[in-house]
Amino acid sequence: MTILDVKDLSVSFIQYAAGLRQQEVKVITSLNVAISPGEVLAVVGSSGSGKSLLAHAILGILPVNARVTGSMRFDGKELTPARQAKLRGRDIALVPQSVNFLDPLMRVGKQVRTGVRGGDPGLVQREVFSRYHLSEHVDRLFPFQLSGGMARRVLVSTAIVSGARLVIADEPTPGLDEAAVKETLGFFRQMADEGCAVMLITHDIATAVKIADNIAVFYAGTTVEAAPAKDFAGDGAGLRHPYSKALWLALPQNGFISIPGFQPSPAALPPGCLFQPRCSLATASCAAVQPEAREVRHGMVRCIYAS
Ligand SMILES: Nc1ncnc2c1ncn2[C@@H]1O[C@H](COP(=O)(O)OP(=O)(O)OP(=O)(O)O)[C@@H](O)[C@H]1O
Numbered sequence: 555m556t557i558l559d560v561k562d563l564s565v566s567f568i569q570y571a572a573g574l575r576q577q578e579v580k581v582i583t584s585l586n587v588a589i590s591p592g593e594v595l596a597v598v599g600s601s602g603s604g605k606s607l608l609a610h611a612i613l614g615i616l617p618v619n620a621r622v623t624g625s626m627r628f629d630g631k632e633l634t635p636a637r638q639a640k641l642r643g644r645d646i647a648l649v650p651q652s653v654n655f656l657d658p659l660m661r662v663g664k665q666v667r668t669g670v671r672g673g674d675p676g677l678v679q680r681e682v683f684s685r686y687h688l689s690e691h692v693d694r695l696f697p698f699q700l701s702g703g704m705a706r707r708v709l710v711s712t713a714i715v716s717g718a719r720l721v722i723a724d725e726p727t728p729g730l731d732e733a734a735v736k737e738t739l740g741f742f743r744q745m746a747d748e749g750c751a752v753m754l755i756t757h758d759i760a761t762a763v764k765i766a767d768n769i770a771v772f773y774a775g776t777t778v779e780a781a782p783a784k785d786f787a788g789d790g791a792g793l794r795h796p797y798s799k800a801l802w803l804a805l806p807q808n809g810f811i812s813i814p815g816f817q818p819s820p821a822a823l824p825p826g827c828l829f830q831p832r833c834s835l836a837t838a839s840c841a842a843v844q845p846e847a848r849e850v851r852h853g854m855v856r857c858i859y860a861s
Pocket residue numbers: 567581599600601602603604605606607608617757820
């Protein structure tokens with residue numbers, strides 16, 4: 555059963571060019587993601603591929619000059635701006651990338667207590683703190699008094715006390731040492747095992763593979779592939795899209811093989827398949843039309859040659 559289903563999402567920004575002429579720049583072309591309760595879906599892709607914008611689109615917190623098309627369904631119903639406002643911070647929670655999202659002037663215990671839905675706030679907060687190894691005195695501290703790892707655990711606590719059914723974590727582990735990364739990701743795995751749907755946005759495929767059930771690969775604002783995490787293994791032969799394979803083989807432990815070229819910028823997208831200019835398998839047909847999302851071996855792929 556799917557809790558969140560995003561289909562062919564596109565996002566454009568209306569910008570003012572010279573002479574006050576309006577122009578529309580499409581930064582996301584066609585994103586597809588689906589996630590079920592109990593599942594960790596990792597969203598991977600290089601910088602600028604649209605990961606954060608997807609999170610902001612789901613939460614309904616895009617800038618006012620953004621135009622969105624496509625469909626986003628939560629619990630089987632369309633996510634309208636009114637529903638997003640109702641669900642945000644409750645059924646759908648964001649664990650932001652920056653710990654600056656904590657209120658600098660409020661003691662962290664209080665910040666967590668204000669988000670509690672269901673049960674006695676003090677009790678729930680103490681429980682969640684002990685679960686995340688935050689000692690009792692942390693309750694009275696201000697954010698600037700926390701270490702990076704502690705601040706992360708406070709952010710995760712805020713998401714968990716909200717009782718959210720979908721948690722979106724946007725790069726939740728920057729600047730943490732390896733042990734703290736493992737610990738934080740373990741918290742998300744635990745949330746999913748307790749029935750929550752977790753969308754984990756990350757650059758780090760190697761770690762994503764370890765904790766996620768499924769992985770969606772973004773390239774230049776499109777979902778090129780969505781596959782079970784176990785397909786990211788060995789020489790990548792189980793993967794469906796040439797870009798997913800290239801990402802996988804670019805990891806140091808898989809041979810460090812880099813692909814020539816760059817991800818295109820939103821203002822200069824190539825015709826047809828967005829990966830086609832860099833793809834060693836590309837033919838004239840690839841430049842003709844953008845490939846539709848289709849199902850191949852229990853995964854989704856946008857490549858006319860995938861089998
Ligand atoms: N407010 C905006 N106006 C115009 N373009 C924007 C805006 N916000 C984001 N973009 C563009 O949209 C694209 C996707 O951005 P996004 O922040 O979603 O990338 P990302 O995958 O999260 O990257 P990173 O890994 O660096 O966080 C980028 O090309 C970015 O420059």
